[in-house]
Amino acid sequence: MSKEFRQGPKATSAGPDASGSQRPTVAPASLVPAAEALDDPGLDDSVSLDSLPVELLSLKRAAGHSIATDAAAMAEAEGAADVPTTLVPAARPSRIADLIQEIKDSADKLASDAPSRGDLKLLSRAIRELRYAFKVFTPYRSQRKVTVFGSARTPPTEPPYLQAEAFGRAIAAYGWLVVTGAASGIMEAGHRGAGRENSMGLNIMLPFEQDANPIIAGDPKLVHMRYFFTRKLMFVKECDAVCLFPGGFGTLDEGIEVLTLLQTGKRDIVPVVFLDAPGGVFWKAFQQYVIDYLLADRMISPEDLSLYKVTDSLDEAVQEIVGFYRVYHSMRYVRNKLVLRLKTPPSDELLAAIGAEFDDILSEGEFKVTGPLPEERDEAAMVNMTRLVFRFNRRNLGRLRQLIDSLNAGRIVVPELPQPPPRDS
Numbered sequence: 072m073s074k075e076f077r078q079g080p081k082a083t084s085a086g087p088d089a090s091g092s093q094r095p096t097v098a099p100a101s102l103v104p105a106a107e108a109l110d111d112p113g114l115d116d117s118v119s120l121d122s123l124p125v126e127l128l129s130l131k132r133a134a135g136h137s138i139a140t141d142a143a144a145m146a147e148a149e150g151a152a153d154v155p156t157t158l159v160p161a162a163r164p165s166r167i168a169d170l171i172q173e174i175k176d177s178a179d180k181l182a183s184d185a186p187s188r189g190d191l192k193l194l195s196r197a198i199r200e201l202r203y204a205f206k207v208f209t210p211y212r213s214q215r216k217v218t219v220f221g222s223a224r225t226p227p228t229e230p231p232y233l234q235a236e237a238f239g240r241a242i243a244a245y246g247w248l249v250v251t252g253a254a255s256g257i258m259e260a261g262h263r264g265a266g267r268e269n270s271m272g273l274n275i276m277l278p279f280e281q282d283a284n285p286i287i288a289g290d291p292k293l294v295h296m297r298y299f300f301t302r303k304l305m306f307v308k309e310c311d312a313v314c315l316f317p318g319g320f321g322t323l324d325e326g327i328e329v330l331t332l333l334q335t336g337k338r339d340i341v342p343v344v345f346l347d348a349p350g351g352v353f354w355k356a357f358q359q360y361v362i363d364y365l366l367a368d369r370m371i372s373p374e375d376l377s378l379y380k381v382t383d384s385l386d387e388a389v390q391e392i393v394g395f396y397r398v399y400h401s402m403r404y405v406r407n408k409l410v411l412r413l414k415t416p417p418s419d420e421l422l423a424a425i426g427a428e429f430d431d432i433l434s435e436g437e438f439k440v441t442g443p444l445p446e447e448r449d450e451a452a453m454v455n456m457t458r459l460v461f462r463f464n465r466r467n468l469g470r471l472r473q474l475i476d477s478l479n480a481g482r483i484v485v486p487e488l489p490q491p492p493p494r495d496s
Contacts, residue, residue: 174198193298200301204273204294208309211292216248216271217392218306220325221257221316230348231317232260234385238314238346239264241389250310252302253293257316259284273302307332312342312392317353333378333472334371336465339402340378340472342395347383354381362489373488374469377476397479400456405446407434409463416440416457417478428483429474434464 181191219239225232239249239261249265251258253272262270263286272293274283287293296302307313307329315326326345332338345354358381365371380391400412417425417440426438438461443454459478463471476484 197298197301200296200298201304204296204301204305207292207294208271208305211248211271212309214246214248215311215396216250216309217242217312217314218310219249219251219257219261219314219316220306220318220322221261222318222322223252223254223256223258224319225256225260225317227260230351231257231353234346234348234351235260235316236264237385238388239269240266241385242314242392243269245389245393247311247393250306251287253283253287255284257318259286262286273305275299275302303328307338310341312344312395314344314346314388314392315354316346317348317351330375330378334375334468336468340468340475342392343379344388344391345379345381346385346388347381349383349385351383355383357381366489367491369491372469373490374467374473376488377469377472377486394479395475398481399475399478400453403447403450405444407462408444408460410444410447411459411475411478412453413457413459413478417459418481421477421481421483424483425474425477428477428485429470432461432464432467432470432474434462436462 181194219235221231221235225235227233235257241264243249243265247265248269248271249261250271250273251261253262253274258272262272262284267286267290270287270290270292272283272287272290274293274295276295276297282288283293283295294305296305303325306325313326313329315322326343329338329343333340333343345357347354361371361376366373366376380387382388382391398414400414402412403410422438422440429438438459441458441460443450443456443458444460447453473485
């Protein structure tokens, strides 16, 4: 899932980002709260089985919203005014039409599949939640975002809360947006530090803890969602980094899922930081568990430890995130080739060193420095970037992270990692 960083609407200069270039700020716009936008009579429990065609129609309507629809029509459809739009590279109309038709065809097939009413409700709600969330996030895709996870139960006086607030303030100073679950505790702290203008929220509607924190409540960048799975998809899909603070089952679930997606290549590599309060041992103990049990029993590989960083230092956490994009910009697969987009080309010496150190991640061939591939013509914003192109084995993702670190550092960076004990003979 490659990411295109594009100029959003009504952009104004908001100071330099980590690379020294001017970053755009998207002017806020008025949006109807997501909970109201998703309030569909077709989801009411009093609807009878005779209403199944109505729910199918709801699915098709959700699928039929073309990206070519103008802002006024979108506003009218949602009952909102001043819906923000974004300037994106022109996609091939035939590709978009084909994808929309596939969604409509899937909705049509449901009629012959004889699904239960509950299945239809889930599908209808999920597709409309995602469509609305995409619309809210699209204007802000030109700005880097960090997803912050942590406990909703952490009081404002506790060290983890203060650390999260300081983190939000520090990362926002680099032009980043802070995305949280919009509730209290760590989520509120991250938003409080970043400020309302630099905050986005994905609130889950629960019988408890469902109110948004006062920093983000009522903001057009807040989305209310009923399902955890659609919410978690948005957390991971839209972010450029993840920072986790101490938390309960939900935080552990979110952290492990992110690591699983990175380890299996289901999500492009992003920096992941487990950040304790100064002197805290919550994530330090987690790291020791991973080493003592997962690594020792060979359930993970040593290189998997390169996929994340554990620290109690605010400065280390921030630099781990912003430094990841010092040279590296983004990645994309083009058929059987992995394309890394770079802000500056590697030196001949570094390219040779990369070829020697990372030949184990090649399925065949070698590393090549090129310009944009023909298949990247739809990404005009990155036309001037250098490409490092190679046939990646799609297996050693921890080593891929080490390659990116080496490109950013301008030298080979391969840390000494704990090794599992030798097997008994």
